[in-house]
Amino acid sequence: MIDYTPPLARMIEELKKIPGIGRKSAQRIAFYLLRTDKKKALGLADAIVQAREKIFYCSICNNITAIEPCEICSSSERDGEKICVVEEPFNIHSIEKTGLFHGYYHVLMGNLSPIRGIGPDELRISGLVERIKNGSFREVILATSPTTEGSATAHYLTEILRQYKITITRIAQGLPVGADLDYADEVTIAKAIEGRLEVK
Amino acid sequence: MIDYTPPLARMIEELKKIPGIGRKSAQRIAFYLLRTDKKKALGLADAIVQAREKIFYCSICNNITAIEPCEICSSSERDGEKICVVEEPFNIHSIEKTGLFHGYYHVLMGNLSPIRGIGPDELRISGLVERIKNGSFREVILATSPTTEGSATAHYLTEILRQYKITITRIAQGLPVGADLDYADEVTIAKAIEGRLEVK
Numbered sequence: 001m002i003d004y005t006p007p008l009a010r011m012i013e014e015l016k017k018i019p020g021i022g023r024k025s026a027q028r029i030a031f032y033l034l035r036t037d038k039k040k041a042l043g044l045a046d047a048i049v050q051a052r053e054k055i056f057y058c059s060i061c062n063n064i065t066a067i068e069p070c071e072i073c074s075s076s077e078r079d080g081e082k083i084c085v086v087e088e089p090f091n092i093h094s095i096e097k098t099g100l101f102h103g104y105y106h107v108l109m110g111n112l113s114p115i116r117g118i119g120p121d122e123l124r125i126s127g128l129v130e131r132i133k134n135g136s137f138r139e140v141i142l143a144t145s146p147t148t149e150g151s152a153t154a155h156y157l158t159e160i161l162r163q164y165k166i167t168i169t170r171i172a173q174g175l176p177v178g179a180d181l182d183y184a185d186e187v188t189i190a191k192a193i194e195g196r197l198e199v200k
Numbered sequence: 201m202i203d204y205t206p207p208l209a210r211m212i213e214e215l216k217k218i219p220g221i222g223r224k225s226a227q228r229i230a231f232y233l234l235r236t237d238k239k240k241a242l243g244l245a246d247a248i249v250q251a252r253e254k255i256f257y258c259s260i261c262n263n264i265t266a267i268e269p270c271e272i273c274s275s276s277e278r279d280g281e282k283i284c285v286v287e288e289p290f291n292i293h294s295i296e297k298t299g300l301f302h303g304y305y306h307v308l309m310g311n312l313s314p315i316r317g318i319g320p321d322e323l324r325i326s327g328l329v330e331r332i333k334n335g336s337f338r339e340v341i342l343a344t345s346p347t348t349e350g351s352a353t354a355h356y357l358t359e360i361l362r363q364y365k366i367t368i369t370r371i372a373q374g375l376p377v378g379a380d381l382d383y384a385d386e387v388t389i390a391k392a393i394e395g396r397l398e399v400k
Contacts, residue, residue, distance in 0.1 A: 002275075002296050005266045007251040014247040017240055018229055029218055030251070031290050034264060038252050040217060045248040047214040048233055051207040052241050055234060064234060066205045075202070090231050096202055 008034065057089070060131070062107035062124050064089040072105060079103040081138040085128060085157065087111055087145060095143065103141075106131060111149040112156055120156065128157075132164050139167040146173045146191075208234065257289070260331070262307035262324050264289040272305060279303040281338040285328060285357065287311055287345060295343065303341075306331060311349040312356055320356065328357075332364050339367040346373045346391075 003009060008030060015026035033041045057063070058070035065071065072078060072092070082103025086092060092105050108123045132140060142157055144150035158168055174192035175184055184192075203209060208230060215226035233241045257263070258270035265271065272278060272292070282303025286292060292305050308323045332340060342357055344350035358368050374392035375384055384392075 002271050002292075004293060005255060005264060005271070007247070007254040007266050008264060011247040011251040014240075014244040017236075017244070018232055020225075020228065025220075027290070028220065032218055033248055034251060034255060036217075040214075041248055041252050044214040044217070045245040047207070047211040048241055048245040051211045051230070051234060052238050054207045055205060064205060064208060066207050071202050071205070090227070092202075093204060 057107075060127075061105050062089065062109055062127070063092055063105060077102075080136055082141065083128075083131065083135070083137045083139070084141040084143050086143050087150065087153075091143065101141075103139075104137075108144070108153065111144060111147075111153045113149050123153070125157070125160070129160065132161060132166055137166055139169060142168065142170045146171075257307075260327075261305050262289065262309055262327070263292055263305060277302075280336055282341065283328075283331065283335070283337045283339070284341040284343050286343050287350065287353075291343065301341070303339075304337075308344070308353065311344060311347075311353045313349050323353075325357070325360070329360065332361060332366055337366055339369060342368065342370045346371075 004012065011030045011033065012023075012026045015021055015029050016023060021029070033044070054066045055064050056066075056068075058065045058068065058073055060069045060073040063070045063072060067074070079102040082101070083106055084095060084101055084103060085106050085108060086095070087108055087110060089107050092107070095101050095105075106124070106128045108125065108128070110118055110123055112118060112120065112123065131137070140157075140161060142154040144153045154170055158170075161168055172195050173188070174195055175181065175188060181189065204212065211230045211233065212223075212226045215221055215229050216223060218226075221229070233244070254266045255264050256266075256268075258265045258268065258273055260269045260273040263270045263272060267274070279302040282301070283306055284295060284301055284303060285306050285308060286295070287308055287310060289307050292307070295301050295305075306324070306328045308325065308328070310318055310323055312318060312320065312323065331337070340357075340361060342354040344353045354370055358370075361368055372395050373388070374395055375381065375388060381389065
């Protein structure tokens, strides 16, 4: 059996390293990149190189950015009373898309996870404490995921931040919009009942 | 709403151009390429560039190759009596994987498709005719897909090649291995009955 020509085999191997892309998808993408306009294929390659060369983490909030400080930290139009704590830089985009939050962010770069050896020192917690201590924030919103690790991280942050004069809030847990109560798990339903709001 | 930093937005846009990769997948891959080792991300970019720089079509069979003629055309260990006609270069790999065919190939670079304006002149048919006229092939296997267009192409080739002293065969149509007769369509069952083989 004659295998793929080496440059194609290598491209397939590199594509296969992307999580969620198996052998078949890697082949399909590689063939597309071979057959499409050369400009399009090289455009993707260049975009990857440029992203890796130009993007770094904001020194204030750890968001990914190509300017220092990032667009959000350097904006004077944000709500200076609120800071939202998230796990990863891309969580910022998810929250921005709602259009409901106009404050600043702080990215922890992960969650506490004793099992994976991630303790408070591995996360960007000291920077958060400094910002809250020295800033004029009046509310910190803990927007880590409602997973075991995310909840443990939120709990840990609550303990640490309690000493500062700041309101600590946690994003709500409950049924996702459009969900069927019949199919929801008990823990989610319990959280939805606990977090119920008065209808006005 | 603050959008992604421009180099990231551009990477997502370039990834979205790949068929089958939507916005969510493009974001996921882009974030992976940002977070993974720089070496891995740049390795992918370089593999794309190298593939586009080094790969071209074999002047004999139109297979994709990095050497001229391709590995198969330049091999003296192949069965010189058989030539297999396929639609696209990557079809060669699918047939090679079976380990059942050891002859040479000819890639048409598509199928006849009046609706898309692809006539005989758009395909690499004259090269095939030349190879059959001047070569020592004794069998040509028409391995275009059993679609309307692939079948029309096979039929057209049969008409053209009939005048040469060569056996013309068509790959078998029938039920795929593992298929349930209950779920197969009538045309496939009809083809399976027509193409039945005597059990020995």
